[in-house]
Amino acid sequence: MPSDARILVVDDEPKICMMLRTALEREGYAVETCLDGATALERVRAAGYDVVISDIRMPGLSGFELIHRIKEARPRTVVVAITGHATVETEVNALRCGADDYITKPFDIAKLRRVVETSVRSQQLLGGTPDSAAGVALRTPTADAVPAAVAALAAPGAGAAQPLPLPAAAQDLLESNRRLEQRVAELITIQEITQAVMAELRLDRLLDTCLVSVGAATGARCVSILLYDAAEECLVVRARRGRDRRRIVGERCALGEGIAGWIAQHRVPLLIQCLDEQPVFRAMARNDGYDSGSFAAVPLAWQERLLGVLCATDKAEGRPFEERDLRLLLGVATQIAIAIENARQYESLQQNAFNALRTLADSFEVKGSFARGHSERVATYATRAARELGLSAEEIETLRQAAQLHDIGNVAISETILGRSGPLSDNEFSLVREHPLRSERILQSLGFLDAILPLVRHHHERWDGKGYPDSLKGREIDPMTRILTLADAFDAMTTPRPYRGTLDRAEAFAELAQCAGAQFDPRLIEPFRRAVGGLA
């Protein structure tokens, strides 16, 4: 649109200033540039501009501060914030400081043109020239403000005072309102995804949450997350959702290989609306085996470190991904990266704590040499039986952890008692029978092993209800605990104990069968024998 509007571009990168100046002068605007916030503020105070386009991250006076002070000095100057670090917080902060609009690097020139044109029209609409500090504040109209503004323009005589014809002016305001409402909806979605992701500390669940929420927000039927393996310097598919045939969990790809590898290597977001118009990416997509014609994908990075790539493909009904989809992915990418980093650190802390407990449990087993390796063998037997019985991966992992730590409460019992070959006194026997509760108490205090607590507490319960500590009976005992009980007993039978001899495996299986329905769940005996019988 032809205009004599004066625009000031503020960015500490001369190349950006030059690029924006060239693009806007081509549109007929008078453009000046400035490389720092303090000088820009002086010039705004002295001269006044219709529009100021300012970077956020600048040395000295920051973009946030500059926007705030411009709005104090010349409230009717339209300010557009620009940044290369697009996050929800940045955007919200810019708007809070008074920015009227917001664009991100790398620039989409068409969008830049639209934003500036709308800003200039808004400026002209409410007065035409920048005001003084005493003037009336101009902000891009809010959802509430727009109807009132349009009504005011439609009032008798109002149009005559305006430099633009009424329909165009009203149209501008309605368009601004529409864009603002759309942006608010996007920010709400980003905030919802961020909240859901940040609430999850377990990496698997966190990634699942990402896949579901990103799929729902963008309409992508296939979403995948590849995490960067720094040791191998490659990407690994860590989670996927949808009918993306190419993305198999565990699959690796080198940096630069395929579309995800390209994004990881160049650390830039990618929006392909029509693959046929992008020969380079079309070739990559063919090699990857994609049949989707449109992609939106972003790198996941935190503190300059690459953590992975988030890819969305195959939008519903064959529609192409749009700019708003990429904006949404960019809006959540940093938060997802932070959440992944947090989850990894949390898992690492948990693993360290778990390893320390295992060391403690092992030291007890070494102390009472009759039981050396007991917990690890029980874990092997129990997990094999669990697989045979078709338990889920999560249940198998719970069972493994419970088996490894089920007797940790024995650390409180003296070696003399545990190694006694003769009969125990009543007091000593009571002490031994307390070890499931002691184990539970030790693990309870850590707070992240809640899933294994019932297994640990009840691993000496019996099918007939004559066990301890709670005398649970039959199906009152959790199925995983029944497996643990069986594995525990099998290892006790097949390893030397001070109070009785050792059975060979055949004798031990016969003993288990003998105790079916009394000590053990009868339906588990045969699957257990199948799972464990082949072990050396």
Ligand SMILES: [Fe+2]
């Ligand atoms: Fe035990």
